[in-house]
Amino acid sequence: MRRHLLAGRKHQPHELDVVGLQECAAFRGLHVQRGEIHDLTGCGVDECHAGQYGKAGRRCPEARSGRYSRVSHKAQSMPHQARKRTQVIVVAVALAVGAVAVPVAAMFYLAWARAVRDEQEQLAEVAGRVMLRTRRTMDETAQALWALEPLRTAPCSPEHIAQMQAATLNTISVQEMGFFEDDLLKCTSWGITTQTVHQGPIDAITKDGVKLSRDVLSVVRESRPLLAMRYGNHNVLIDPARLVDVVIDPAMQLAVATHAGALLATRNAPDPAQVRHLVGHPGKDLDDSHVMVSTEDGDVVAVVLGPRSRIADDLARQQRVLLPIGVAMGGFMAAGVVWLSRRRLSLSGELAIAIRNREFCVHYQPLIELRTGRCVGAEALVRWQLADGSYVKPDLFIPVAEETGQIVQITEQVIAAVGRDLGAALAADRTLHVAINLSARDLEGERLLGLLDDLTRRGIEPRQVWLEVTERGFVDDGAPRAWLDKARAAGYVVAIDDFGTGYSSLSYLQKLPIDALKIDKSFVDTVGLETVTACVAPHIIELAKELRFMIVAEGVETQAQADYLLAHGVHYAQGWLYAKAMPVEEFLVFANT
Numbered sequence: 311m312r313r314h315l316l317a318g319r320k321h322q323p324h325e326l327d328v329v330g331l332q333e334c335a336a337f338r339g340l341h342v343q344r345g346e347i348h349d350l351t352g353c354g355v356d357e358c359h360a361g362q363y364g365k366a367g368r369r370c371p372e373a374r375s376g377r378y379s380r381v382s383h384k385a386q387s388m389p390h391q392a393r394k395r396t397q398v399i400v401v402a403v404a405l406a407v408g409a410v411a412v413p414v415a416a417m418f419y420l421a422w423a424r425a426v427r428d429e430q431e432q433l434a435e436v437a438g439r440v441m442l443r444t445r446r447t448m449d450e451t452a453q454a455l456w457a458l459e460p461l462r463t464a465p466c467s468p469e470h471i472a473q474m475q476a477a478t479l480n481t482i483s484v485q486e487m488g489f490f491e492d493d494l495l496k497c498t499s500w501g502i503t504t505q506t507v508h509q510g511p512i513d514a515i516t517k518d519g520v521k522l523s524r525d526v527l528s529v530v531r532e533s534r535p536l537l538a539m540r541y542g543n544h545n546v547l548i549d550p551a552r553l554v555d556v557v558i559d560p561a562m563q564l565a566v567a568t569h570a571g572a573l574l575a576t577r578n579a580p581d582p583a584q585v586r587h588l589v590g591h592p593g594k595d596l597d598d599s600h601v602m603v604s605t606e607d608g609d610v611v612a613v614v615l616g617p618r619s620r621i622a623d624d625l626a627r628q629q630r631v632l633l634p635i636g637v638a639m640g641g642f643m644a645a646g647v648v649w650l651s652r653r654r655l656s657l658s659g660e661l662a663i664a665i666r667n668r669e670f671c672v673h674y675q676p677l678i679e680l681r682t683g684r685c686v687g688a689e690a691l692v693r694w695q696l697a698d699g700s701y702v703k704p705d706l707f708i709p710v711a712e713e714t715g716q717i718v719q720i721t722e723q724v725i726a727a728v729g730r731d732l733g734a735a736l737a738a739d740r741t742l743h744v745a746i747n748l749s750a751r752d753l754e755g756e757r758l759l760g761l762l763d764d765l766t767r768r769g770i771e772p773r774q775v776w777l778e779v780t781e782r783g784f785v786d787d788g789a790p791r792a793w794l795d796k797a798r799a800a801g802y803v804v805a806i807d808d809f810g811t812g813y814s815s816l817s818y819l820q821k822l823p824i825d826a827l828k829i830d831k832s833f834v835d836t837v838g839l840e841t842v843t844a845c846v847a848p849h850i851i852e853l854a855k856e857l858r859f860m861i862v863a864e865g866v867e868t869q870a871q872a873d874y875l876l877a878h879g880v881h882y883a884q885g886w887l888y889a890k891a892m893p894v895e896e897f898l899v900f901a902n903t
């Protein structure tokens with residue numbers, strides 16, 4: 311913004327103010343200190359302000375204050391803008407860092423979550439196989455038991471023992487079968503029992519009514535602790551290792567437990583406490599050392615634990631796939647942030663915000679009838695007011711707004727402001743008019759004409775509204791011309807602005823649909839000078855008179871220029887000789903003075 315404010319300025323009125331005011335003060339023996347004039351002689355401050363910039367009795371309101379407030383004002387806008395820029399840059403950097411960090415962190419997390427999920431899925435598949443194995447073992451064992459109940463032979467008769475032997479041999483999981491009477495083992499599949507053996511405590515009862523007892527030892531042969539399944543008077547002994555006899559990674563740990571948490575079978579020595587925890591909370595889990603999964607059916611719970619280190623390999627694989635995606639997303643988002651912040655920092659971005667926040671107001675530069683010296687109207691000049699109260703001059707942002715098309719919204723705000731500001735004054739005094747600047751891009755569609763009609767609904771007559779269009783607005787013979795014809799037909803006055811600075815030749819002038827011509831300041835400046843272009847102003851004036859246009863001279867700064875223009879038949883003048891653009895309240899005072 312700073313660059314914009316400093317570069318490409320057409321006029322530098324405030325700097326002229328300072329120099330001029332200082333010179334004037336010195337001439338009159340006044341003392342200038344910190345932007346204020348102190349009257350050491352007791353007179354002359356007002357004269358100095360008025361004499362240098364306004365004609366007698368009509369002091370330029372900007373000079374009247376005795377301060378160079380607008381000069382310092384403008385200077386103050388720099389730190390404000392710089393602060394704003396810094397804020398935007400800081401926010402943009404923070405967002406850009408976030409834009410990269412968030413997707414990369416998200417991908418780290420996703421890779422971790424997917425690695426854990428994959429591992430748990432593998433464990434769940436093993437748990438499913440363990441459960442299937444357990445179910446089959448228990449089911450076939452139960453079948454063998456049910457086949458002997460009720461007993462159809464004499465208990466422990468050779469036939470009965472043969473039946474038990476056959477069941478033992480035919481059922482792979484069964485190691486031994488026994489027959490109990492009055493809680494005592496009477497015989498087994500291997501013959502009559504001579505020892506006193508009681509039925510052990512029951513750990514669980516299946517939904518089929520089979521009772522389960524752990525850690526039972528065979529009385530017939532030496533064995534490790536077995537799992538007893540009992541139904542009626544018979545029981546079978548099975549090796550619990552069968553329940554967990556599935557192909558697994560050696561690092562995995564397995565367990566089959568009852569719903570009460572009693573371990574029926576384990577493999578690779580899982581921690582009983584961990585197993586019991588999973589029995590109580592079936593599903594998937596993860597702790598500092600293990601990934602865990604459990605699955606259940608009505609009778610038992612199968613638990614599988616894998617070391618957490620198993621995740622690492624899969625994690626590295628997932629990261630190889632996902633991290634580049636995260637980095638790409640981060641880069642994309644960071645680029646978006648950079649693009650947005652650049653846009654925000656760009657003038658058009660600032661303009662968009664200013665339009666949304668309605669930061670524009672209008673100042674009015676009086677238009678003087680040369681013959682009478684009377685104020686007969688004003689040119690509405692848009693001002694972009696910054697948060698610190700300073701203004702951005704239109705030369706700085708109008709070209710950008712025209713380029714981007716934002717000018718249409720600005721013009722809409724200007725027309726609305728003119729209605730609010732001058733509606734009553736124009737309705738009360740039909741000799742006053744207001745000139746509104748339009749850009750070529752404004753001359754399309756019906757919307758703006760509708761807004762102008764809103765002005766007339768405030769009691770303003772169309773002839774009191776001058777539409778100032780630069781030569782560019784007339785270059786195109788198509789839509790803009792038709793638009794201007796419509797506006798003229800509705801009674802609005804069309805003026806060609808900055809005449810002579812563009813493409814139009816003098817002969818072209820007679821073909822234009824205009825009522826008034828504004829002579830550009832650059833030609834007014836040549837009045838009375840011995841320059842090559844000094845002859846242009848009289849030519850323009852003569853032709854405009856021939857074509858019966860109203861003639862306005864812009865940028866009149868000296869009385870000599872005003873005298874010359876009056877002598878040559880120019881009707882109106884506008885310039886710092888009379889007044890600069892000013893807020894509406896000051897203009898209304900000026901117009902009535």
Ligand SMILES: Nc1nc2c(ncn2[C@@H]2O[C@@H]3COP(=O)(O)O[C@H]4[C@@H](O)[C@H](n5cnc6c(=O)[nH]c(N)nc65)O[C@@H]4COP(=O)(O)O[C@H]3[C@H]2O)c(=O)[nH]1
Binds near residue numbers: 321690748807886891
């Ligand atoms: N050095 C000097 N300058 C004088 C003197 N008298 C007037 N000026 C300045 O000359 C410009 C006259 O307006 P313009 O030729 O229409 O030139 C305008 C106009 O082309 C454009 N502009 C201003 N307001 C609007 C608007 O509402 N819409 C559009 N489309 N353009 C606007 O911005 C231009 C610059 O406007 P401003 O900065 O307000 O500058 C104004 C005014 O302050 C003088 O005696 N000496």
